[in-house]
Amino acid sequence: MSYVQDHLSRRDFLRNTACTAAATGAALSSSALAADVPAGKTPALPYGVLGRTKYPVTLVSFGAILIADSIGTRVVKAGIDAGMNLLHTSMTYMKGKSVPAIGELFKADKRYREKVFLCLKSFTPDKDQELNEMLEALGTDYTDVLLSTMDKPDPARLETIQKAQESLKKRGKIRHTGFVCHGDMNGVCEMVLEKASDFFDVCLLSTAPLGLAGDRRSPKADEQTQRFIKNLKALRSKGVGILSMKSGAKEASRRGAEVFGPHVKAVLAAGCDSVLTSINTLDQVGMIRTLKLQASTTPADEQAAAEFSRSRGNACMMCGQCSKGCPNGVPVADLMRIRMYYREYGWCDHARSEFQALGRNLPALTARCSDCTVCGRACPAGLANSLLVQDIASLFA
Ligand code: SF4
Ligand code: SF4
Structure with missing residues (x-):
């Protein structure tokens, strides 16, 4: 079965x-x-x-x-x-x-x-x-x-x-x-x-x-x-x-x-x-x-x-699992939530202000993702991965 x-x-x-x-x-x-x-x-x-x-x-x-x-x-x-x-x-x-x-x-x-x-x-x-x-x-x-x-x-x-x-x-x-x-x-x-x-x-x-x-x-x-x-x-x-x-x-x-x-x-x-x-x-x-x-x-x-x-497809479950093991300290779950606001809800201004509130140099952090698969393996919804994270990190940078 x-x-x-x-x-x-x-x-x-x-x-x-x-x-x-x-x-x-x-x-x-x-x-x-x-x-x-x-x-x-x-x-x-x-x-x-x-x-x-x-x-x-x-x-x-x-x-x-x-x-x-x-x-x-x-x-x-x-x-x-x-x-x-x-x-x-x-x-x-x-x-x-x-x-x-x-x-x-x-x-x-x-x-x-x-x-x-x-x-x-x-x-x-x-x-x-x-x-x-x-x-x-x-x-x-x-x-x-x-x-x-x-x-x-x-x-x-x-x-x-x-x-x-x-x-x-x-x-x-x-x-x-x-x-x-x-x-x-x-x-x-x-x-x-x-x-x-x-x-x-x-x-x-x-x-x-x-x-x-x-x-x-x-x-x-x-x-x-x-x-x-x-x-x-x-x-x-x-x-x-x-x-x-x-x-x-x-x-x-x-x-x-x-x-x-x-x-x-x-x-x-x-x-x-x-x-x-x-x-x-x-x-x-x-x-x-x-x-x-x-x-x-x-x-x-x-x-x-x-x-x-x-x-709706597979929306983010907001479980936070993707952030837990990131070796570079990327707030992956926050980025995935911001992506949801921007891409799924169309709340561009809100996504931008949440992004800015993170106050981190995200493109620099995610530039080190390379071929890492930690967040992808942790995500129960099959959403997070290094390419997506890098894409969101550059959205408002
Ligand atoms: S792919 Fe990038 S964001 Fe995801 S866990 Fe690895 S280093 Fe962190
Ligand atoms: S692990 Fe996956 S489902 Fe959970 S918060 Fe991260 S992107 Fe969303």
């Missing part, structure tokens, strides 16, 4: 993750939760509960990575008016224009700030300056959750984040604790579960390791997927609210409700509370309003989600 035959079909996988989700309480319906929501706070769109925060978060939430200027402000307003009630941004998005564009709305009408669960990303947990600048630009005193970046299982950074967030919470600048990972997803989740399982209220994770992207069937890819499912389940059982990113939602939304709806259902069924989607057009907002996410998943939904996944 071949390896492929020996393993689950995609449809089986989607079914299994849905069963797992139901068994762990991940599949949530608004009717089951309505009693927990304070009067007058019931979201206008289908919602679940964001872990121990108990916040009734809409199943699709607003990612502001492409928001800038007054047009962006209008789109954010439309999204909140449509009912989306979780908003995520960062000082780095759109070369710093995302935060002020949202601030324009919040300052013009403070009710918009109160209508959302605000999630801010933090790169420098040991310094208040980054958060203070964002809060000032947004015209608010606090964020609902701070998502501090942890891209590898580094206990020292974890400790720094815990101390900083405890202090921020005492001072009323954050309501809930959180982390976001763009690198070694399984390694970071496992470190959090081992050392800080009761600390974080919310996490923002790439759901690419779930295997929703592409049709990978290598033993290494399956191992990453199974570990990730186990980690998601463990985090959920600890009450951590889980936000999904980089599932392919933006591309699915471009293809319309008949693809986006089934894709979102598949991600939620795998154990996430809300699917963060980068939104930058009024059409997207209009499409999201029409989704019937509470309806049961049908065979047609499963087929649409599976076809969408297959159509």
